[in-house]
Amino acid sequence: MVRHPARAAFRAELRRGIVPWTAPAVALTIAVPMISKTAQWQGGWGDTQELLHSTATLLGGPLVAAAGCWQGGREHRRGTGGLWLSVPRGRAARLVMAALPVAVWAVVGQLVAVAAVFAATWPYTGAGRPSAGMIVVDAWFLVCAAFTGFVVGRVWRWRLAAPVLAAATYLALGVPTYFSSGLRFLNPAEQYYLDGRVPVGWFAPVMVLWLGGPALALVTGYAVRRRFLALVPLVAAAAVAPLIVNSGEDLFREDPVARRLICTDAVPQVCVSGLNGPLLSQTSDALTGLHARLEGVPGAPLRYVQVPEGGRPPAGATPLPHHMRGWTVVRDRLADPASYAYATADGLSARDCPLSVLVAEDSATQRMWETDDAVAHWLVPSAGPELLPETGGAYLKRLTAMGDAERRAWLGRYLATRTVCDPKAVPAL
Structure with missing residues (x-):
């Protein structure tokens, strides 16, 4: 041939x-x-x-x-x-x-x-x-x-x-x-x-x-x-x-x-993107302590949802932090569950305020931000940056020293102001 x-x-x-x-x-x-x-x-x-x-x-x-x-x-x-x-x-x-x-x-x-x-x-x-x-x-x-x-x-x-x-x-x-x-x-x-x-x-x-x-x-x-x-x-x-x-x-x-959610059956419900299904149980376990501290608090979130970067969670849901491979997630394992829980608590207490409020230096506005930091640290202890003793640290001590019933009532009033940017509306510690 x-x-x-x-x-x-x-x-x-x-x-x-x-x-x-x-x-x-x-x-x-x-x-x-x-x-x-x-x-x-x-x-x-x-x-x-x-x-x-x-x-x-x-x-x-x-x-x-x-x-x-x-x-x-x-x-x-x-x-x-x-x-x-x-x-x-x-x-x-x-x-x-x-x-x-x-x-x-x-x-x-x-x-x-x-x-x-x-x-x-x-x-x-x-x-x-x-x-x-x-x-x-x-x-x-x-x-x-x-x-x-x-x-x-x-x-x-x-x-x-x-x-x-x-x-x-x-x-x-x-x-x-x-x-x-x-x-x-x-x-x-x-x-x-x-x-x-x-x-x-x-x-x-x-x-x-x-x-x-x-x-x-x-x-x-x-x-x-x-x-x-x-x-x-x-x-x-x-x-x-x-x-x-x-x-x-x-x-x-x-x-x-990515739009499809995979959720736990328990309440509070934890939902992650369909692309992050293997992380669902780890995410839920990392938030166990946060859920325990909010148990019985009026207005506590009943649903935590992971949304794509730049997106917004469904109505009534609290956003979960975005998973960053190589940083928060390595080969589908949470690198630091405590830091992830703190990021969730920090997002729970964060406010979407205009620039004029973010850069304001008056005492009332500073008290609002320091109160937010104190709440995040109480929800997830020993995971966030250290607070200044004379400001946020003092608020954290007062929150810790409250009785359980008093603290639940105060947290309920606080959570009701999460979307508010008026410092006067935030309950004082």
Whole structure:
């Protein structure tokens, strides 16, 4: 059986030179930063894909561009450029045959790293699932980087072109991440916030078109005789760019699983996001002491609800602190249950007041804030910052010295003023 010449050549390109080393290089480039920050992503699909996206684009992109550039410059280094002009195969076919193996191995390396990272985070996750669209877009970006680097290597005849291109690519990808303009969403290495959010349905195809347009235009302009055809992918990319810029943060929507609540049966009821189901029993146990101190207090919360960051709890519910992986939560274990309970108590006594009240320095307003601190410290002792003895510390001593019945009555009057910003309405200690 006679092998097809193109297939035989492609298999040879896959195995020769530095091309096969692209896969392990990309896999390690992604895996090493992920391993060093396991506490920050294990247990949450969104947190995992945030860091995977950053490493694949910001670190993997320059590496793959450099590999493509080195591959593109091999004919200049070997002095065989003139020989290739004598073969019947066209420039476009030769380009694809030589650049595609770099892209293939780059994607293989990325997928190996992604599979390993997902296997590491899966045992700690609750509901939800990773986004296939994010994986596809990151893989396509590496393909575009390989072909772009290859063309640069063919045009730029310098042995140091590959490392210089890698450095330039890193800067080109990294600098826009510090901008606040909507234009930053055109950057393939933009740092997306994916905790509790997933891409909209059209995110992947639009980003594939945007990323592929310039790369295809560059390849077409270099390898195709009718160079005006390079305008076609550029026009397509320009057509979707306004959609990406104007959408901005709306490129992502709230994960439906994050809106679903998982609750305990006991009263007071504790509810966490569907994404944090494994944390429900730990959260409930951490608040046991807080519930005990509020037992019998008129107006004490009957429901504690975890809401997405920036959201508001349902009517009549008290918000729970947001779980931050790597800080309050490590591999789906509460890092410090006492501090978590104190943060809940602090949120229970916190007031949503206008700036004029927050910065006021009169004695009545200061008394209100110090009373709030004293209540939080009494609800969860020995977990918050130390109070000043002459102010909040004195209020805490008075609250502690009260009889049980007197304290319950005072706390009931206090809880009735939680949404009030008038210092005169807060009962004195």
